[in-house]
Amino acid sequence: MRIELEKRPDVSKLYAFVSPLLALVLTLVFGAIMFAMLGKDPAEALDAFFVEPLLEVWSLHELAIKAAPLILIAVGLAVCYRSNNWNIGAEGQFTIGAITGSYLPIVFYDWHSPLVLPLMLILGALGGALFAAIPALLKAHFNTNEILTSLMLVYIAQLFLDWLIRGAWRDPKGFNFPVSRDFAPEAVLPAIWEESGRAHWAFIFAIIAAIGVWFMLRYTLKGFEIVVLGQSERAGRFAGFSSKKMIWFSFLFSGALAGLAGIAEVSGSIGHLQPAISPGYGFTAIIVAFLGRLNPLGIIASGLVLALTYLGGEAAQLSLGVSDKVTRVFQGLLLFFVLSCDTLIYYKIRIVWARLRGGAA
Secondary structure: OEEEEEEOOOOOHHHHHHHHHHHHHHHHHHHHHHHHHOOOOHHHHHHHHHHHHHOOHHHHHHHHHHHHHHHHHHHHHHHHHHOOOOOOOHHHHHHHHHHHHOHHHHHOOOOOOOOHHHHHHHHHHHHHHHHHHHHHHHHHHHOOOHHHHHHHHHHHHHHHHHHHHHOOOOOOOOOOOOOOOOOOHHHOOOEOOOOOOOOEOHHHHHHHHHHHHHHHHHHOHHHHHHHHHHHOHHHHHHOOOOHHHHHHHHHHHHHHHHHHHHHHHHHHHHOOOOOOOOOOHHHHHHHHHHHOOOOHHHHHHHHHHHHHHHHHHHHHHHHHOOOOHHHHHHHHHHHHHHHHHHHHHHEEEEEEOOOOOOOOO
């Protein structure tokens, strides 16, 4: 006996639409079971995780802060994935973007100018794009597996950041703590509405990026090229599109948005460089992209949902005393159920009873 997956001739549009919602419900059900096994009241735990963070204005600002990098990175990843290029290294591109964007406020600390912040954002995007160019080069010209190369580069980026902060970029007045100088006021991303919270302009950048990419995919020739090459490289070649150029475009575009997210996070939320600048935004953005069905507008909604898991996880640590790993478990469950539901929409399970040949051995 063996179990096979057989492709369905027709895919239900209704099931494809409700699949993310079903995955979310299943995540809540299994999350409640997990809390019960931890000895916590499931209703109280889910309320602390998913409801309480939405009841205060200041916590909505925090939600926007955590959603901004997820949406920015996931929109870039959606372009990559829809063109059939699998960039798994957004976490590294996020880190390198934060480093290159921080060059001005750390190395030229005494330079005070209104140009500092725009140049920081440009440098951050350039740094992320150049770092993403490495797996693009290796795939386009040496046919390497971009999943492995982009993933391995994440560790290089994180170790490089750690080396900088503990060495050349350590704050000389920081009492030997591994942090850089605090950024000057003109190097800090301003708040959107300072009177009620500290959400900054990275969220506006994320919404603009999502709408811009949605427009590109829906109404431009480049968007048509991305979709055609993603569905069939052979058909794309007949239409005159180059798969090599698409590898470069998708990786550089994705890396630039991840780098912009990195410097926006450091400039707007942290205010200096430190060894840990991300709770795993680059990896969580993969879940955001798939939960949003690789649609930039859907990614805005899924980015807010995943941001809520970060915010709720922090609230649950304080009110329930659970580990911060609970957040990762929720995110893992959500990705598992999204992929499982998608698989069952496109394929049906078939049990094959193999006949015995030649009698017993």
